[in-house]
Amino acid sequence: MTLALALRGADGLVLATDSRVTGGAQRSADVSQKFLQVNRDLGVMTYGLAVPGYRGMTRLVNEANSATQRRLAYFSEISQLAENIFRDEFQKWIGELTDEERGSVQSQAVGFILGGYDSFETSQFRVLHWTSPVFQREERNDVLAAQWHISGFLIKLLYYPEISVAQLKRLAVFCLTETSAAESTVGGPIQLATVTLAEGFKRIYDQEIQHLLIKNQNYHTHLRANLRELMLLSGL
Amino acid sequence: MERPFALAVKCYGGFVLISDRPPGGVERTRLWPISTEAAAISHGLLPTAHEVGQAVISNHGATEPIDTIFVRASDQLSQHCAQHAVNQPVGVIFAGFDADRKQRLLGWYWNGNTFTTQDFSMGTFMQGVGNPIAQYLIAKLYSFDLSEELTSRLALYALVQSRTLLPYPIDEFAEIGWLRSSVGLELISEAYIRERLDLVQKKSEELRLRCQEFLAKEQP
Numbered sequence: 001m002t003l004a005l006a007l008r009g010a011d012g013l014v015l016a017t018d019s020r021v022t023g024g025a026q027r028s029a030d031v032s033q034k035f036l037q038v039n040r041d042l043g044v045m046t047y048g049l050a051v052p053g054y055r056g057m058t059r060l061v062n063e064a065n066s067a068t069q070r071r072l073a074y075f076s077e078i079s080q081l082a083e084n085i086f087r088d089e090f091q092k093w094i095g096e097l098t099d100e101e102r103g104s105v106q107s108q109a110v111g112f113i114l115g116g117y118d119s120f121e122t123s124q125f126r127v128l129h130w131t132s133p134v135f136q137r138e139e140r141n142d143v144l145a146a147q148w149h150i151s152g153f154l155i156k157l158l159y160y161p162e163i164s165v166a167q168l169k170r171l172a173v174f175c176l177t178e179t180s181a182a183e184s185t186v187g188g189p190i191q192l193a194t195v196t197l198a199e200g201f202k203r204i205y206d207q208e209i210q211h212l213l214i215k216n217q218n219y220h221t222h223l224r225a226n227l228r229e230l231m232l233l234s235g236l
Numbered sequence: 237m238e239r240p241f242a243l244a245v246k247c248y249g250g251f252v253l254i255s256d257r258p259p260g261g262v263e264r265t266r267l268w269p270i271s272t273e274a275a276a277i278s279h280g281l282l283p284t285a286h287e288v289g290q291a292v293i294s295n296h297g298a299t300e301p302i303d304t305i306f307v308r309a310s311d312q313l314s315q316h317c318a319q320h321a322v323n324q325p326v327g328v329i330f331a332g333f334d335a336d337r338k339q340r341l342l343g344w345y346w347n348g349n350t351f352t353t354q355d356f357s358m359g360t361f362m363q364g365v366g367n368p369i370a371q372y373l374i375a376k377l378y379s380f381d382l383s384e385e386l387t388s389r390l391a392l393y394a395l396v397q398s399r400t401l402l403p404y405p406i407d408e409f410a411e412i413g414w415l416r417s418s419v420g421l422e423l424i425s426e427a428y429i430r431e432r433l434d435l436v437q438k439k440s441e442e443l444r445l446r447c448q449e450f451l452a453k454e455q456p
Binding site for chain 1 (some may be wrong): 368369371372373375376377382386389390393397400401402435436439442443444446447448450451452454
């Protein structure tokens with residue numbers, strides 16, 4: 001499993017995932033690439049089954065930026081291409097399985113999130129979400145996917161619509177850290193990107209993530225102290 | 237009507253058992269006093285979870301420890317489900333004290349066809365179904381020295397948050413029982429639960445405001 005977040009702030013989007021992959025011969029490894037940049041303003045993320053997820057993302061990036069055909073620029077044409085590729089790659093992957101393996105594939109086993117700024121058609125930050133087996137497109141304000149439950153609780157506590165992308169980065173890192181502390185299928189290095197008007201899709205690298213992790217120690221302490229004070233000790 | 241929320245938590249000197257239920261009336265309870273040393277909580281589809289629970293409470297000695305009761309009750313439950321052709325998932329969590337007065341948490345689960353048992357005695361809590369919200373909140377707030385009162389608040393907070401966030405059918409009211417050795421299960425009054433639920437809801441809002449204020453003041 002994984003935790004994949006696409007969060008909307010007042011001035012842009014934050015996309016974040018962990019990097020843990022579970023299952024297979026190694027059982028667990030923290031090396032999974034779960035999101036890629038599609039163009040200046042757009043990123044794609046995946047969660048769930050690693051193989052069709054990674055194949056879907058890389059094919060989208062390659063075909064949207066083809067050297068031999070027109071490079072796709074419109075959000076609508078990229079999202080249509082994405083939908084076709086995600087469905088196609090999932091079906092191809094299903095075709096490679098034995099009957100027994102196929103029977104054990106669960107509904108919503110793999111999902112994709114496309115997030116970014118639609119600069120030509122709507123001039124809006126947009127987040128689209130698809131899950132197997134139907135890959136019906138769903139447009140959302142934000143997406144919390146796979147192991148989303150703890151993040152759902154934290155977002156309810158901490159999120160407000162006017163939040164800046166700068167604060168939202170901290171919140172995304174906080175959600176990933178809290179989830180990985182409680183859920184063994186989420187963990188490893190945090191993969192984080194922002195999408196803003198000024199900078200487009202911008203990958204946040206390890207040094208800044210480390211800085212956010214250290215700054216977030218205040219959040220952890222504050223949350224625990226307030227939870228204890230309000231839920232356990234007040235009114236005694 | 238599926239009722240998956242069932243939580244038994246160890247606390248200082250005993251256990252707190254909690255299940256959700258509709259407000260008003262307990263005619264279909266899921267909390268079961270068994271002896272002075274043990275109690276149970278059933279989960280799964282209603283009315284099956286209630287009927288199966290009723291099958292548990294017969295024929296146990298008034299002061300029997302949980303380890304003796306569990307072996308016999310597991311057999312009785314499995315026989316009951318087989319005889320009555322129960323083809324739905326249903327489970328029972330047993331909490332109590334063994335012959336050495338150690339706190340034990342044991343589970344019996346019928347998957348619609350066959351049964352399994354689990355021993356959660358090393359853990360601090362046991363749930364009807366996996367509930368990441370309750371798991372997270374207990375990990376965050378629990379300590380072994382919490383009293384029944386504080387553990388009940390924690391369990392109610394987990395219930396309220398689970399109901400808000402999880403796609404499970406969870407009722408808005410709760411049944412709570414406190415189990416102490418040599419005393420048995422004390423069912424907590426509706427007035428007490430209502431008061432604590434009101435408190436938890438008010439404090440949830442205060443917590444949200446405090447956290448957002450803190451976040452807004454912090455430098456990005």
